[in-house]
Amino acid sequence: MEDMWGKIGETAGKIYHLLEGGEKSLSQIEKILRKEGYNSNIVKMAIGWLAREDKIFVLKDDKKWVIKLK
Known part of the structure; x- marks a missing residue:
């Protein structure tokens, strides 16, 4: 089983x-x-990692998720 922590960080x-x-957009x-x-x-x-680290904004409009740096 592969350790994914490093891959997620990368x-x-x-x-x-x-960004x-x-x-x-997420897509x-x-x-x-x-x-x-x-x-x-x-x-x-x-993306969750970056959001938790308070590095990004994750916004949702009617049709898509938008990600941008803080």
Whole structure:
């Protein structure tokens, strides 16, 4: 069984760097990282990590989730 803590942290770092270029929707983040071999479940866990660390805003409008840096 693989220890996922490191993978989640690595993914959080990738997401943080993506967001330095501006806000992204959850689906945009998943699409970008899927091309690099990242699993969408890990992406969501990493977003949770960043939110818990108070690094990002996670916003919901009528149709999508929007993630941006604080």
